Amino acid sequence: MKYSLHRTGDGRWAHTWVRQSAIKTADMCLERLRTDIYNLTDRQETDATAFGTACHAVAEDALNAKMNGADEPLSALQGAFEYYWEQAEPTVDQWHKYSPSDMVPMGHERLAMWHEEVYPNVNPIAVEEDYNKVLFEDHERIVHMRGTIDLVENDCLWDWKFPSRDYSRNKWEYERWDVQSIAYCWARGIPNFRFGIVHPKGVSYIDLERDESHTQWLREKVLALCQFVEKSQAGGPWPLGDNGWWCSEKWCPNWARCKGAT
Numbered sequence: 001m002k003y004s005l006h007r008t009g010d011g012r013w014a015h016t017w018v019r020q021s022a023i024k025t026a027d028m029c030l031e032r033l034r035t036d037i038y039n040l041t042d043r044q045e046t047d048a049t050a051f052g053t054a055c056h057a058v059a060e061d062a063l064n065a066k067m068n069g070a071d072e073p074l075s076a077l078q079g080a081f082e083y084y085w086e087q088a089e090p091t092v093d094q095w096h097k098y099s100p101s102d103m104v105p106m107g108h109e110r111l112a113m114w115h116e117e118v119y120p121n122v123n124p125i126a127v128e129e130d131y132n133k134v135l136f137e138d139h140e141r142i143v144h145m146r147g148t149i150d151l152v153e154n155d156c157l158w159d160w161k162f163p164s165r166d167y168s169r170n171k172w173e174y175e176r177w178d179v180q181s182i183a184y185c186w187a188r189g190i191p192n193f194r195f196g197i198v199h200p201k202g203v204s205y206i207d208l209e210r211d212e213s214h215t216q217w218l219r220e221k222v223l224a225l226c227q228f229v230e231k232s233q234a235g236g237p238w239p240l241g242d243n244g245w246w247c248s249e250k251w252c253p254n255w256a257r258c259k260g261a262t
Contacts, residue, residue: 013141020180029241041253044093054084055162063127074115081107117203126152131187156192168204185210
């Protein structure tokens, strides 16, 4: 098995760790990126992450049915959520936002919103589509970019969010520096991207348009990061990003042997 950073047969560096989530992690804390790349800490499953995963699984099933010519009723989506949540609940390591009794009623409520407002208005041509493409290549390195797109339409890419609050008011932030939309639009060659945000008060959207200028910036950003990783390799620590909410025992599995150790 090849490591996420290794040498190819011709001696070049091969980077297979690059995903939009890894780039976001690097923006937060390079030391946390190091522990992720080299699998130095165990992943901790939170209640919110498990909830989002279960909702995504239900949406995936419903959209696949729609591609095959059958619209699923709301009762089927809610029953599917109960099935997926029964599998997900035992994997939760940390309960931060919710209690176990909240989850099924909340799942039913969010999926009812999604079924009423989103489901009738999308025309899927691919669901949960994986991509693995070369973002950059020269005589020193080859950089692969990987990811999974929730929904592909002919003229738009989607990503579902099932958060505890509506953050569509922060659209300006996503317009300026959202990596996910740039990566997905580059990978699929479709310039339009939409976040579908299903929150406690309803459904909101963030619409973004990406072009070659965004892709060029993504390449520059990733190339600089890859060069840093090559020079540093597995040694550590790397620069520490402790200036945000993520640097805490609650949110970072590395905290106890990093800032928490002091």
